[in-house]
Amino acid sequence: MSECNGGVTVRLHGALRHAVGTRDVVLSDGVGTIGDVLHLLAERHGERAARMIFDRQGNVWRSLILLVNEEPASLGPATPVKSGDTISILLPLAGG
Amino acid sequence: MTVLKPDKCIDLRGTPCPLNWVKTKLRLEEMEPGMLLEVVVDDGAPARNVPRSVETEGHRVVETTRLPDGVRVLIERC
Amino acid sequence: MAVTAFTEEQIERYSRQIILPEVGGIGQAKLLAARVLVVGAGGLGSPVALYLAAAGVGSIGIVDSDCVDISNLQRQILHGTADLGRQKCFSAKEALESINPDVVVTPYPVRLTSSNILEIISDYDVVVDGSDNFPTRYLVNDACVLAAKPLCHAGILRFEGQVTTIIPGQGPCYRCLYPEPPPPGLMPSCQEAGVLGATAGVVGAIQATEVLKLILEIGDCLVGRILIYDGLAMSLRVVRVERDAACPICGDSPTLAGLVDYEHFCGLAAAEEQEYE
Secondary structure (H helix, E strand, O other): OOOOOOOEEEEEOHHHHHHHOOOEEEEOOOOOEHHHHHHHHHHHOHHHHHHHHEOOOOOEOOOOEEEEOOEEOOOHHHOEOOOOOEEEEEOOOOEO | OOOOOOOEEEEOOOOOOOHHHHHHHHHHHOOOOOOEEEEEEOOOHHHHHHHHHHHHOOOEEEEEEEEOOEEEEEEEOO | OOHHHOOHHHHHHOHHHHOOOOOHHHHHHHHHHOEEEEEOOOOOHHHHHHHHHHHOOOEEEEEOOOEOOHHHHHOOOOOOHHHOOOEHHHHHHHHHHHHOOOOEEEEEOOOOOOOOHHHHHOOOOEEEEOOOOHHHHHHHHHHHHHHOOOEEEEEEEEOEEEEEEEOOOOOOOHHHHOOOOOOOOOOOOHHHHOEOHHHHHHHHHHHHHHHHHHHHOOOOOOOOEEEEEEOOOOEEEEEEOOOOOOOOOOOOOOOOOOOOOHHHHOOOOOOOOOOOO
């Protein structure tokens, strides 16, 4: 697991932003991968947010688009993150 | 000196900016590269604006001639 | 197209875009000959349809089975107070034709389903998704992929929006981006979470821009890219997205040969929890 002194910033969008109640979440715990980030979010921000992140089988919802520093996360949830990174979580918006 | 004969002519006296340019542009679109279009516009703003727009669009103003009641602009479609 | 084919009024009406090097008389002729279907005459459909009509897109189809409600007027700028209770597609037709009598508007006062969509979209060159629910979004996507119709998709919520342009066979489709619908009732609608009216305006205008570019064959469309708008931060970002080679509808070996039951696909037919009212 990589060092994570300054923390990572998670930028939320759409329904997840609404469920968590804030645009950005800063995680200063040791997080090694995007998967770690997703687990922390799901643990800390209520059941509704958790159900937007993980499906009933406990897999990451396939309709999340994960970015690290604005680039697509090449390994999905397994993508490593380091201190200072910004992780964006996009999800579909149905409103029209 | 050879007098250049235009392939097409339009009289746009009385047509304000930017319609005079729009009509010039539409006529140029119908023409092949190398053909000549003669346009007559009012003196004043039209005589300044149309040649400028012609060149911005990439065509060539061959010559402009002051007339008693307007300005004749000869354009090469590029 | 010969300049004499435009009326004097058309030359004046469209002068500000004919002037554009990317448009000209040739482009204006393409717009007048174009046929665009707008799904939804609501928040997104309104600005899209308004700008397409103003630009002279010659045939516009409007699909919407709803009636105008007072809560719509905050953002659905096709409709006014005098239209309350009217079917939206007819209110839209009147508004669009009053802006531009060159445009023929065909109203479809129906819900799109697997039974009617392929026939409806067959009449059009481009489809715009301005719907407000997941089943319709997947339905429109699949139909456009099957019929090889370019589709401009967008979605909004609160102050945010997303836009992408789907050209079947060239870039990713909606299923490539979002392969699984969310569990029913989980995602808030604009009814629950709210939406700023101007959000719909910004995002719908971007959709209109994309459609006009498709018709005119100019610029770079959002193919393989999602534009992310955040009105609170006032940021616009564009993110690259890839086509999924294993996509069931547009992938290398598609498993879907036709349309499915989208209410069922989105879990609505067998919803385990109450939908938010």
